[in-house]
Every structure is written in structure tokens, then in C-alpha cells.
Amino acid sequence: MDNPLSKDLRSLDTPATVRPFYEAGCLPSFNWTTGYFKEGENLTAETLNKTILKGTKGCYACPIRCKRVVEINEPGFKVDPSYGGPEYETITSLGSICGISDLKYIAKANELCNKYTMDTISTGMVIAFAMQCYEEGLLSKKDTGGVELTFGNKEAVLKMIEKIAHREGLGDLLSQGSCLAAQKIGKGAEKFIHQVKSQEIPMHDPRLKTGVGLQYALSDYGADHMKAAHDPFFKDKDSVGIKEMKGLGILEPVSPTDIGEKKVALFKVLDIYWTVFDILGVCDFGYAPRSVGTMEELLEITRSTTGWRTTWFELMKVGERSINMARIFNHREGFTFKDDTLPEVFYHNFKGGPLDSQGAISKKDFEKAIKLHYELMGWDPENGIPSPAKLIELGLGWLINEVK
Amino acid sequence: MKISIKLEGYLKYKYPSNILELNYSKPVTIYKILEDAKISSGDVFFIKVGDLIVKEDYLLTKSNEVKLFPIIGGG
Secondary structure, X not given: OOOHHHHHHHHOOHHHHHHHHHHHOOOXXXXXXXXXXXXXXXXXXXXXXXXXXXXXXXXOOOOOOOEEEEOEEEOOEEEOHHHOOOXXXXXXXXXXXXXXXXXXXXXXXXXXXXXXXXXXXHHHHHHHHHHHHHHOOOOOOOOOOOOOOOOOOHHHHHHHHHHHHHOOOHHHHHOOOHHHHHHHHOOOHHHHOOEEOOEEOOOOOOOOOHHHHHHHHHOOOOOOOOOOOOHHHHOOOOOHHHHHOHHHOOOOOOOOOOOOHHHHHHHHHHHHHHHHHXXXXXXXXXXXXXXXXXXXXXXXXXXXXXOOOOOHHHHHHHHHHHHHHHHHHHHHXXXXXXXXXXXXXXXXXXXXXXXXXXXXXXXXXXXXXXXXXXXXXXXXXXXXXXXXXXXXXXXXXXXXXXHO | OEEEEEEOOOHHHHOOOOEEEEEOOOXXXXXXXXXXXXXXXXXXXXXXXXXXXXXXXXXXXXXXXXXXXXXXXXX
């Protein structure tokens, strides 16, 4: 396999992201109060490979094999390899976000979440939220059922996962997510939650990738980091995204931290393109710009497996149709433009580490970007509702009554 | 002055050696170093010199190690 991006995924997989983020000081840590995590070396892909990795698994014939297999077999501490190993998101959300730097405990927490079919990002985030509430005096030891719920307490993380899974004590409240938990705890707990549409945010910081911020804000199902390709793929004229995606009209580079017109226009195309991935059921690690397969190859695979003589023009319309239908579904269920937001933390500079006092996104510029996105999508710029004309264009005229 | 370039992540696979060394007789920008080492800035997300995260216009005035971190996607 010659593609260097794919080769890196094969050898280190997504945990490869830990090192650059911790060295740059943007590894989400201590419930997003800082990006500086001085014990980050303990969480890197290289450390994982050297200590607990037992092998990899993958889908049929996949050259990347992104599933990590880890195993720990120590007296009184075992991790079952059948539940897989922690990915980048899990290492961070059950690790640095909770102030934990022990990969063995993160692997155990990952095992428990997978065993109970709980999302590792939301689980880690809701525990980190509770840790901050505990440290700030909003929760007491009586509330936690005797658990010393401080940042860095790795045994406490495992206990809280069990409590959430079995809905015991504080776990019952946390099982409903940090948004609802904050409302019930009160006393200003809302300022410790970081969510969009009640879904806890993933572990990529929009202050360094503003397009990821647009993903978080605009995702119909709450903050998601896999709604579009990330900004760095388009940062330079020689970037892989610029080279590989000209066919979709992506011709000009845009800085990862830019939040102007070019970024919004780029995001629109990437959002639709990624939605096509979801509809086709193909892996995000399989195709340009993230990996080895080209757009042309994906089109040819789609044609040959379905017998459908489709084009990228048609596929992009399919993607856009899906986004508009989801938008109308949310509108019907009571979501409004006010839900297309970013957590407050991203409008402030980083604290500590190499990026200290830098990075804040301008709230005014971000809100302007959201409005522009509405317009580019053919939605009402004031309320973000799809226009009847857009619905007609997409063959969704039967939904017009829903937007009146 | 001697500038060591340390490549991280997939840059190790894309470029021939993961540690490159270049010599200069006067201050030099990161931009010039990347050009001389034939490393595309399109592959580089973070540049670290000592404890600092710097941009390509950063001027190096003494021997140093420059760490290059690759572009990062989601997952």
C-alpha cells in the first residue's frame, strides 16, 4: 500500500492524532478547560502499540484494518480483546478529558462502554462534566455514592461507567446526557457542558479547524466530527484535497482557521460529499481526501455494484436531498436555527501550553458563516428552513407543506 | 547553523528519511527549509520549534530541531 495516509492508518490508526494534538497543546483535556496535557506521551499511538496492542482487525480485504485489538491479562485487571481497543476519540474522551493518562484504564473503560453499547465520546464527556461539577462543589460525595469524582481518578471513571450502564444513583442522571443532567443539577452547571443539540462534542478542536466547528453546529444529529472532511486537507494548493477533488469544484486552498466565505463554500460541498459516503455505506477511511480511493473509483464502484449509470452530479443531489430531509425532520420536531451553535469554550483562547492565549473563534464571524451556509444551501437566511424552491429543485416538493 | 527536521505521522512514509539535516550560514524561514527539503506545506499541519508552535514565516536564527506534524482528519 503506497498511499502514506492509508499506511499511517494501518500502522498507528486514529490514535496517531494524539501526538500532534498533545505536542501542539490542543488535546482536549480536563473537560475542555485546557488543551495542554503534560502526560500526553502516555496516550500516544506509539505507546499503545508498544504496551497493550495485540493485533488489528478489519473489514473483508481492507488494507487499513483500523480496528485495534488490545489485551491486558494481569491479576485483578483484565481487558477482553474481543471488545477492540480505543481509537483516538476514546483515548481522549475517556482519557485526557477526564484527566486520565493510563492507557490500561482507558482500554478497560473502552471495553465496558462497548460491552454496554455506550458511546465512548458521550460517556467520557458526561463523566468529565460530573468531575468538574464535583471539583467546583456542585456535586458532593453523597451525590456520587461515595465516589471521589476528581479529574485523574481512573477507578472513578470505571465505577461511573458501571453506574451509568445500570442507571444507579448519579449514573441514572448522567445516563440521560450532560445537557439534561446540567439542567437538573442547576447551580450554574450549564457552563460546564459542551454540546450541540444535546449531543456532547467530539475531540477535535474547531479553533484549529473551523470547518469542524461548522460540522458540530450544523449536524442534524448533534455535534459530529465525521460529517465532512477536515480542513487541513485543503490548506495548500498542493494539499491532497485540492489535488483529488477538483471534480467537485474545489480549486482553491483555504486556511484551516479561516471562517470566511471560502470556508463556508468549501464546507457546503464537503458536507454533501460526506453524506454521499453515508448513503452509499462506504468507509470514511476509504476515499479521497482521507485515503487511497479516488472519487472516480468510488463512482465506478457504485456503478458496477448497482448497475446504476450514475454521475457525481446525481450523487451530490442525492446527498443534498438527504440533508434537506433531515433538516425538515428537525424543523418538524422543534429544532430551530438557535440550535446551530458552538459551545462557548471555542469563542475563547486556549489556556496553557504552546497555544496559550491564541485561537479564539470570533462569535460574530461564526454566526455570519452559519447564515451564509443557509443561503448557499437555499435555506431561509434568517431561520435556516429549506425554501420551497430548493425542495422543488431536489424533487422534494411533497415536503413543502412542512415548511409553511 | 544546523537545522534538523523531524517528520511525524505519515510524513515518515511520504518522505525518504524521518530525520533530515540542513545547514545554513544565515537565518532562514521555515518556508525556505520546507522548500529545500522538498516537503510540501500541503502535508504539514503543525510546525514545532522547541516549545513553540510556529508558522512557515518563522525565522530560525540558530541551530534547532523543527518538528513537522502532518495534516489530521477525523476518525
